[in-house]
Amino acid sequence: MIVEEIMKTNVITLTQNHSINDAYKLMLHYKIRHLPIVDENKHLLGIVSDRDIRDALPSILIDSSKQRNVLLKPIKMIMKTNIITGHPLDFVEEIGTVFYEHPISCLPIVKEHTLVGIITKTDLLHTLVELTGAHQPSSQIEIKAPNRAGVLSEMTSVFLKRKTNILSILVYPYKHDEKYKMIVIRVQTINPTSLIEDLKHAGYQVLWPNLPGIQL
Amino acid sequence: MNQDSIFIYSPELLKYKFSDHHPFNPLRLKLTLDLLMKSNAIKTNDIVPPRFATNDELSLLHDIDYIEAVQQAGQGLLSMDRAENYGLGTEDTPIFPNMHENSALLVGGSLTAADYVMSGKANHALHLGGGLHHGFRGKASGFCVYNDCSVAIRYIQETYHAKVLYIDTDAHHGDGIQWSFYDDPNVCTLSIHETGRYLFPGTGDIHERGHDKGYGFSFNIPVDAFTEDESWLTCYKEALSEVAAYFKPDVILTQNGADAHFLDPLTHLSVTMKTYKEIPKIAHEIAHQYCDGRWIAVGGGGYDIWRVVPRAWALIWLEMTENRNDMNQIPSSWISEWQKKAPVTLPLKWEDDDCLYAPIPRKAEITEKNGQTLEKSLFPIR
Numbered sequence: 001m002i003v004e005e006i007m008k009t010n011v012i013t014l015t016q017n018h019s020i021n022d023a024y025k026l027m028l029h030y031k032i033r034h035l036p037i038v039d040e041n042k043h044l045l046g047i048v049s050d051r052d053i054r055d056a057l058p059s060i061l062i063d064s065s066k067q068r069n070v071l072l073k074p075i076k077m078i079m080k081t082n083i084i085t086g087h088p089l090d091f092v093e094e095i096g097t098v099f100y101e102h103p104i105s106c107l108p109i110v111k112e113h114t115l116v117g118i119i120t121k122t123d124l125l126h127t128l129v130e131l132t133g134a135h136q137p138s139s140q141i142e143i144k145a146p147n148r149a150g151v152l153s154e155m156t157s158v159f160l161k162r163k164t165n166i167l168s169i170l171v172y173p174y175k176h177d178e179k180y181k182m183i184v185i186r187v188q189t190i191n192p193t194s195l196i197e198d199l200k201h202a203g204y205q206v207l208w209p210n211l212p213g214i215q216l
Numbered sequence: 217m218n219q220d221s222i223f224i225y226s227p228e229l230l231k232y233k234f235s236d237h238h239p240f241n242p243l244r245l246k247l248t249l250d251l252l253m254k255s256n257a258i259k260t261n262d263i264v265p266p267r268f269a270t271n272d273e274l275s276l277l278h279d280i281d282y283i284e285a286v287q288q289a290g291q292g293l294l295s296m297d298r299a300e301n302y303g304l305g306t307e308d309t310p311i312f313p314n315m316h317e318n319s320a321l322l323v324g325g326s327l328t329a330a331d332y333v334m335s336g337k338a339n340h341a342l343h344l345g346g347g348l349h350h351g352f353r354g355k356a357s358g359f360c361v362y363n364d365c366s367v368a369i370r371y372i373q374e375t376y377h378a379k380v381l382y383i384d385t386d387a388h389h390g391d392g393i394q395w396s397f398y399d400d401p402n403v404c405t406l407s408i409h410e411t412g413r414y415l416f417p418g419t420g421d422i423h424e425r426g427h428d429k430g431y432g433f434s435f436n437i438p439v440d441a442f443t444e445d446e447s448w449l450t451c452y453k454e455a456l457s458e459v460a461a462y463f464k465p466d467v468i469l470t471q472n473g474a475d476a477h478f479l480d481p482l483t484h485l486s487v488t489m490k491t492y493k494e495i496p497k498i499a500h501e502i503a504h505q506y507c508d509g510r511w512i513a514v515g516g517g518g519y520d521i522w523r524v525v526p527r528a529w530a531l532i533w534l535e536m537t538e539n540r541n542d543m544n545q546i547p548s549s550w551i552s553e554w555q556k557k558a559p560v561t562l563p564l565k566w567e568d569d570d571c572l573y574a575p576i577p578r579k580a581e582i583t584e585k586n587g588q589t590l591e592k593s594l595f596p597i598r
Binding site for chain 2: 134135136137138139140141142162163164165186188189190191192193207
């Protein structure tokens with residue numbers, strides 16, 4: 001999956017001569033925390049986060065009447081200009097690494113020097129949830145299976161036999177014994193009982209769920 | 217004539233049947249009615265037949281092309297490719313003869329119930345064939361073709377301009393109704409169900425609170441697997457009384473899936489008949505407290521059709537008709553009629569034995585977790 005498939009394209013922006021107050025109001029209105037700052041050609045000049053604005057605001061603990069004009073200063077005085085950006089053709093996994101390595105929460109997406117989109121950490125998390133299939137009506141089955149070639153193919157034949165559509169499969173190592181893997185399958189059915197019977201019959205250990213505190 | 221309670225039924229409702237081996241078995245309706253009759257708890261003139269919902273009425277919720285697809289499917293004219301796009305012809309919702317007509321009758325039953333209650337011809341109406349809460353605008357899902365509850369609520373809005381509180385106690389999340397009215401502040405949905413961690417449909421998290429103008433009018437209490445009576449009832453009673461006080465409905469619509477019972481094969485909750493006796497009792501109180509008695513009750517899930525569903529559903533009617541049910545024993549005539557057809561031993565009493573199941577490990581933790589879930593879910597109105 002690449003970035004252009006998940007990025008937001010209707011990006012809310014300001015120019016560098018807008019006031020800090022403009023930025024503050026816009027963030028409140030759209031419930032967003034980052035504003036890319038662009039010139040008339042949509043070229044990215046900087047970015048302002050809600051933290052930058054907070055740093056610029058007077059402290060609520062001191063008499064702020066003298067500082068009221070702070071909000072009228074132009075954004076260019078507080079915007080960050082050393083920006084990490086992404087490209088629409090970047091892989092989503094790469095973006096995940098960028099967020100992991102840098103203390104940032106959003107990534108402006110730039111193509112030919114022009115701002116074309118934006119991705120936040122929240123968007124990335126949402127995409128992950130969608131990838132697991134958890135937003136579509138489905139049941140979840142967890143299976144402990146031997147860690148060897150061909151297991152997935154053998155196992156999924158059970159689902160074919162029952163004509164049940166698989167929405168997603170997640171495979172991860174079994175924490176307690178590396179000879180096994182956990183396979184998490186989301187299936188499009190309200191009644192996985194016959195599938196579970198078949199899987200158990202084929203020798204797999206199924207969690208759907210078990211009694212609390214009982215480990216596979 | 218004004219009646220206190222009506223029971224919607226006709227034998228045609230039994231034709232909403234996918235196959236002989238499908239877990240959604242309409243025989244439940246017949247077993248329930250027969251139990252009530254043999255208990256002398258229902259009279260013939262309490263029974264009102266359902267009408268058919270028209271295509272116009274169905275399209276209050278459903279897409280025209282979906283309705284057409286269901287019509288074609290029921291005549292054997294829908295290709296498998298197209299059927300799959302509509303969720304038809306799957307293991308959950310296989311195609312069966314006349315599936316449009318038979319599904320439209322279930323919806324019509326809920327409309328009949330709505331008309332009786334909203335026009336004041338009856339205070340309460342029970343339609344156990346309804347409660348197909350997984351049906352979507354353009355897709356069949358989870359044994360449900362058309363969503364009678366969503367259609368009935370739209371119909372009540374258009375015809376009677378009333379505020380509806382929908383209460384769903386099925387073990388599965390009432391996703392179809394929640395998404396139908398997600399942005400509507402005049403319909404409030406409250407669903408108590410087993411967490412979607414494993415169980416279908418996976419949604420129904422406490423954070424699903426509504427969208428746009430409807431924000432704050434969707435409540436979900438996802439309880440942990442293996443939840444028992446006491447904890448389940450605490451969640452139900454507190455949530456229902458507080459949500460009703462907050463929303464002040466004109467009418468309540470309760471979906472009474474009976475699949476949270478310990479014996480149900482499809483879910484992992486551990487409630488007993490105690491819960492099924494309390495559910496309609498509290499709903500009844502709320503209906504009189506806020507809605508001048510207006511209460512429509514429908515069925516839903518429930519897959520132990522012999523030992524659980526007939527008793528659980530009959531209890532709704534007993535509560536509705538203020539039959540205090542001092543009966544202890546199930547009528548022997550009902551048992552002798554059905555035992556030979558049942559693959560399990562039928563219960564002899566209305567209540568479950570105390571030793572129905574072995575003690576659940578970590579009961580205290582499950583109860584504590586459910587308490588937190590309830591607290592978080594109701595936080596905005598507390």
